[in-house]
Amino acid sequence: MSDLFVANSADFWAWGGWDSPDPVTVGTPSFSWTLRWEPDSNQSTYARTSVNTVMDLGGGYVFSGIVRYVTQNADGSLTFHNVGATSPSGFFDGGVIDFIWDVAVFDLTFGWGIGSSGGFVSGTFAANINMEIWVDELGGGD
Amino acid sequence: MKTLFAKGKPVDDKSSKVCVLFDPRDCRVVHVHGATTIRGGKQFTDAELEKDAIEHAQGFGHAVAGLKALHVPISAIRGRGAFKVNAMGTGLEVTQQAPVRASELLTKWRNENATKGKK
Numbered sequence: 605m606s607d608l609f610v611a612n613s614a615d616f617w618a619w620g621g622w623d624s625p626d627p628v629t630v631g632t633p634s635f636s637w638t639l640r641w642e643p644d645s646n647q648s649t650y651a652r653t654s655v656n657t658v659m660d661l662g663g664g665y666v667f668s669g670i671v672r673y674v675t676q677n678a679d680g681s682l683t684f685h686n687v688g689a690t691s692p693s694g695f696f697d698g699g700v701i702d703f704i705w706d707v708a709v710f711d712l713t714f715g716w717g718i719g720s721s722g723g724f725v726s727g728t729f730a731a732n733i734n735m736e737i738w739v740d741e742l743g744g745g746d
Numbered sequence: 747m748k749t750l751f752a753k754g755k756p757v758d759d760k761s762s763k764v765c766v767l768f769d770p771r772d773c774r775v776v777h778v779h780g781a782t783t784i785r786g787g788k789q790f791t792d793a794e795l796e797k798d799a800i801e802h803a804q805g806f807g808h809a810v811a812g813l814k815a816l817h818v819p820i821s822a823i824r825g826r827g828a829f830k831v832n833a834m835g836t837g838l839e840v841t842q843q844a845p846v847r848a849s850e851l852l853t854k855w856r857n858e859n860a861t862k863g864k865k
Contacts, residue, residue, distance in 0.1 A: 610784065612750040617827065636779045636802040637747070642786030659848050661855050671802055689805055699805040710787065715802065728851060 606650065610639055610737040613656070616666070616718045617730045636671050636715045639737065643676040643710035648740040651712055652703035656732040664729025668716035669693060669700030675708040688715060712737060747823055752784045762820040763790055765799040766831065766838065767813045773831040775838075776813055777803035778823060792817055 614635075653668035671688040685706070688699035700715045720729040750757045762782040768775050779799035781790045796815045803810050816831055818838060823829070827840040 607753075610750065610752050612748065614747050634777050634803065634806040634808070636777070636799070636806075638779075638781040638790075638798065639750075639784060640781065640787035640790070641752075641784045659851075661851070671805060686805075699802075699807075713798070713802065715806070717806070728855075730848065730851075 606738045606740040608736065609641075609649075609739040610735070612637075612735045613732060614716070614735075615730070615732050616716070617728060634715065634717045636713050637735070638711060638713040640711045643708060645676065645678065645708045646742050647709070648705070648707050648742055649673075649709035649712070649737060650703065650705045650740075651709075651714075651735075651737040653714060653716065653736070654734045656734055657730070659728070659730040661729070662721060662727035664718065664720035664727075666716070666718040666729070666731040666733070667700060668714070668733045668735075669702050670704045671700055671713040671715035673704050673706065673709050673713065674711035675706060676710055677708070707742065747780065747820060750782055757782060757784060759820050763792070763795050764818050764820055764823055765792075765795045766816045766818060766823075767799050767803050767808075767810065768816060768831040768835075769812070770814045770835065771812075773833065773835070775829050775831065776808050776810075777806065779803075780820065780823075 651670055655666060655668065658666065673685050675683045677683060687701040687704060691701050692699055693702045714735045716733050718729060718731055720727050761784060762780055764778065764780045766775055767777040777799060779795065779802055781795055783789050799815065800810050814835065816835065822838050825840045828842040829838045830841050832839045
């Protein structure tokens, strides 16, 4: 049975012609957040983001996903999976993938961005983004 | 960023670090990178955090030459609104406060559009 390991969320607002805390076109801000825990080779990890709420008063965008994750190999070496760069998903080539599912993950980075084309009030774009990591002990049955 | 939960329990803010990459010419925030250690994970050093911030900023398409790094506690990015780095380069300041509730903004938006309609 899978357990919800980590849950987080963030409210983001953007306005002002792409120059508020929004992101991922060149010249506008972006966000990333890494979670790290003790490596466990017997653990399967599924992680994703989702968008809860969107308010669009004038045109904008939001995206979120996984930027990178790291696994520990049996010999103790690490493998960096730069999935946001190698397998970007959706319309944006800004460096995130929808979800990951792998074994022996112990370091995972979420990424997201939001942007608005207009000014404050008529142009504000707001969204709430959820971040989740689920883990499952391999061979543990249901 | 709201309070993070691990195994159903809130994670202490002391477990998180934040690195802000900004343009020193206008103090504009280009990328925000945070990191949280949970359940026995190895702690992040400031150098590691900064290296990851630069790498992720590049991954998102930003030019990072000339950017500076500012390390802040997670509480510094809990304000609701648009941020920039202060003139001394020592902390963040909110340049535009976001409304507490969408209804505030929607009322203003309706009023603005009603005014436009009368012109």
